[in-house]
Structure formats: structure tokens, C-alpha cells
Amino acid sequence: MDITEMEVFLVLCEELHFGRASERLHLPQPRVSRLTASLEQRVGGKLFERSSRRVRLTPLGEQFRNDLRPAYDQMVAALAAARTAAESTAGRLRIGFIATAAGEALNRLVRAFEAANPDCELVVREVAIDVPLDDLRRGEIDVLVNWLTFDEPDLTLGPTIDVQKRMLAVAADHPLAGRDSVSMEELTDYPFPEVPRLYRASRFPFTPSQTPSGRPLTFHPQVVRTVHETISMVARGQMVHLTVASLSRMLNGTGVVLIPMRDLPPVELGLIWCTAHENARIRVLARIASGGYGGPVKRGSNQEDS
Amino acid sequence: MDITEMEVFLVLCEELHFGRASERLHLPQPRVSRLTASLEQRVGGKLFERSSRRVRLTPLGEQFRNDLRPAYDQMVAALAAARTAAESTAGRLRIGFIATAAGEALNRLVRAFEAANPDCELVVREVAIDVPLDDLRRGEIDVLVNWLTFDEPDLTLGPTIDVQKRMLAVAADHPLAGRDSVSMEELTDYPFPEVPRLYRASRFPFTPSQTPSGRPLTFHPQVVRTVHETISMVARGQMVHLTVASLSRMLNGTGVVLIPMRDLPPVELGLIWCTAHENARIRVLARIASGGYGGPVKRGSNQEDS
DNA sequence: CCGATTCATACATTTTCGACATCAATTATT
């Protein structure tokens, strides 16, 4: 079954003239002859009744045209739809973010994208902090806004949209509460929330498992799932938490305060997506996000830690 | 747009394994790889997310599959239906016959065909004596049962199903009525019904326009359209008519009698169809009709006048 | 009877296809 044969057949059905059909198809006329003959052999009967002076459909040809025409149109439409889906921004883009990542940087990005791509339906939703990549891999979201600390082989680390200084969250009545800054070395005896495996096995641990000098940290046995659970635990003095400066937004009246970390570099907030699921919408979002900083960064290419 | 690419794509969608897909498609595995890559380039985006260990559809691939699958199935079905229509006897076969051709030979043929091809709906109807080929060419009938006296370029003269001796129909009180036989040479002064052009420009005139010795016949100015009109005119002595022996069936009580023609060869009754519209049903009918006499005879090949 | 139009065919060239060997990446095994 050859698609060219069918295209020739369908055009010839309309033109009923080999010469005109060949012009419409941008094919030499002998080819129209041969392809028609070939299709007739494939079908097993004459499709056209033709002399050098007149071309008409046979009953068989008419039946075949009636059956084939809608199928062919549908096939062309399917290809066109796929091309559109691949190349146009029209469609839907689902952005997932972890609670801590919500902030002005994300809002700016979303607004800029919406303004530039009114034909794209944008869905922005929060994803669980402990399993954000699952949503990405299952295709429930298209892009994840998270700390760029992973190095997964199937993911692309996109542009950075924000950089956050590292802070320690402690209860207001914690011994460290009044300090101007804190070093990791001082934290070995305070329990941290257990870090999901994902954040441990990273190119850049969001929460290190030991201090720069190599001493292990202490981890609280209880699993916390959301940032609010963590804040609650910290407020009650059950644990301390390594977080980012922007968390202050959420701390009003919680009895939790932030202290700058002296020996932890800032973390980058950025876009992450499945390399295989990349599409025009994602590329455009990444381009907008990167602003003047260049295009998306594939895994492996070392992104600079500011 | 290449059909092989799509077949590979659809099979790969099911197998999600290049090796198994290549087996099912009877293609070498490298070709499956290349064709998939080619389709992806055509579409403009990745259709599969693949590592050496796992193959999965991307969202784009899934959409494309959902769109393409029904179109492809429909296309395959269209081709299958056409092949069936071309090669199977299932369907409808419309046989047209002229009134004079009705008789045992036609009945036998119809019964034999019906018995052998119960899946074929047979329609047998009478067609006008003056324009039988129009019905054939317009596709209102598939096969015509008529005297094999034509030589039209677009028609196939099929097998003979009956041979009829030539008779002259005259009124019972006609001067020739009592004769054992008549010669053409005796008929120059009796008016014949006007012969449709079709029957004049033949390889073998059903009604000659002159006697064997070259003397012209006389034709009645009035046009007769059916055999019954002719019988009526003959009965009233308005004309004589060159016909066949089997017409006697219709003459009971009409006051018309038949006299054998001495110097006119018998005519063959046979099948005629549009060469371009030939199909399995027609071929089978022709084979049954020809009995032991061989297959259908194409125009040009001189059929023996018995 | 002649010329114009139109569909079919012949042949040289280019392209594609199939088979094989091999590479690169990933995972299971030891």
C-alpha cells in the first residue's frame, strides 16, 4: 500500500485527466499512469475506464474512492494535527511547582507566558514536595518548577528563574534564634526533617547529609510531607529546617524565624521537564524564563552555581 | 507521508519494542529505527521516549496514534473492500436482456449462476431494444444479453448462449404466409421496421439494408420501439419483420406467423459487457455461459458464426 | 487524411532498501 498511489488516485478521481492530475500533483505524467496501473494491480481490478480521449471511474473505482477519501483526509488531518501539536504553542501547558517555589519569579514567568501566548491554556498547580518527578514522568504536568539540584538522565534542567539564599528555620525561642548567621558546623546536634531520597541523590544536595568538614547531621525520625507540616514541627522546637529566604512569606505568626546560613551557597529555582516530552510550549516557556541568560541547559552540561 | 512509516509507528505503539515490531513487520530492526526517526522528523517532534531498555509513547505520540489509528484502519478496510469487490462474486449483478432474447437459454444461465453463487444478488430486467448499450454504458446494467452483432471498442463480446434461426414474421393473411421458406431477394417490396442505427453499423447486421445481390430493402417510416409494437404492425399487414425462431413464443393469437429465411445465417445470442467494468461476477457468469466452449471472447477476435 | 491531444511504454539514472557488522547505553548478574 503506497500513499502516493492513493493521492494520485484521489486527484485523478477529481480531474479525470492524467495531464491535469500530474500538474496538480507536481509529478510527471508517466508517473501518474504507472502509479494508477500499480494501484489497479494492487486492488485487482480497473479503477478507471480510459481511452486517449476520455477518463472515467469504473464502478469499482467509485466504490474505492468513496471508501478511501474519508480515510485519506483523516490521515492527512492526523499528521497536520501532530505537526501543529509539535510546533505550535496552541494547546495546554501544565506547570507544577512545589510550595516553597511559589513567589514573584514564578508569577512573573506565568504572566509573561500568558501574555505572549494567549492561545495556550496554562494550568499552574502545586505538586507534592516528596514526589514531584513522578507527576512529571507520569505526564500529569509538563514542566516542574523546583530547585535545580537533580541530575536525572531523562530530565532536562531548564533555565533558572530565581536564586535564593539559604536560611535556617528555627523556632523563635530556639537557642540560635537571635543569631545573625549560622554555619553548618553548628547544626550537627539539631534534628533535621528526613530528606526524600530524591533530594539526597542529587548533583547538589538541597539538604546535605553532613557538614562541610564531614560530620554527620541528625535527622528526625518522623516523615514530614509538606512545608506547612515542617513549619509546624519547627515552631514546636521539634526540628530545624534548611530552607530558603523566600520562605519568610509563610512565617507570619508561626513563631518560626529564619537565620542566614553562612557556608551554604544559594540554590537556583528553575524549570525541569522530561526531555522526551519537550514541545513548542515548553521551549517557549524556557525561552521566556531564560530571558537574556540563553536557552535551556541539558543535563550533563554543568550549570554555574552563582 | 509514507505509509510504511505509519505502519511501523502503529505496530511500535503496540509492541513498544523495536525488535518485536521489526519481527511483526518483517522488516530489519535498523529500518524500524530509521523509519521511526523519519516519521518523527516529518511530524516535528519525538513520538517515542526510548532508551536501550524501555520504549514509551510521548504525549505527542499518543495523540498521533489516537488520530492515526482509525484513519489507517479505514484505509486498510477500503483497500480490502475494493479487493473483495474486484475478486469476489459477492455483490450484485444486473443482467439486462432484450425482449426477443428471453427464453430457455437465458433462464438456464440465470438458474445456473444463482445456484453456483448464492452470495450474489442477481437482478434480471428487460431493456429497451433500441438503446440497450446506453444502459450498459451508464452502468444501469452490468451485462447485456443481446445478439452478438456489435463491434464497439469499449465492449467485450462474451460467450454465446443460444443460436437462433432467422425467420420472417408476416401477417397470417400475407401473400408469403403459406411458404416453407423465403429468400431475402423476395422481400425488397415489403416494408421493414426502421432499424436502430446501432443494429445497422454492426459487424453483422441483424437486419441487412440490402439483399445479398445488392438490391435495397424498403423501410417503413414509422418508428417501432418494442417487439410488441412490431408484432402489432406486422399483424395489421403494415410491415414484415426479420426476426428469430424463438419469437413464436409471443405469437399465439396475434395473427402473425413465422417463415424460415433461406439465405440468412443464424444469429448468436450472447453476453456483452463494458470491458472496463468487468468484474468477478461478470467473469463467473461468462464462464458458466460458455460451458465447454471456452472463456469470454474479447472484441476483435473473430467469433465463429455457426 | 492529417495534425493535435492524451495515455502508455522504454530506458538510463538516481534513490531507496535490505542485510550485516558494529557502536553506545542501560540493566541484570555475579
Add this chain to the structure above:
DNA sequence: AATAATTGATGTCGAAAATGTATGAATCGG
């Protein structure tokens, strides 16, 4: 942690198929 096995991608070469140009054959109008 090192190794073997599996799997998809890539390179190459001879064979086969498709393609384009030129030409032939049939029909119709004048």
C-alpha cells in the same frame, strides 16, 4: 563494583525499485 547481556542507533555495500526524459500508440477534430 565489575561484567555480561540486551537493545536501540549508525555505517556500509550490493541489489532492487522508483523516477524523469524521451518516445510510441490511439483517438478525435478539421
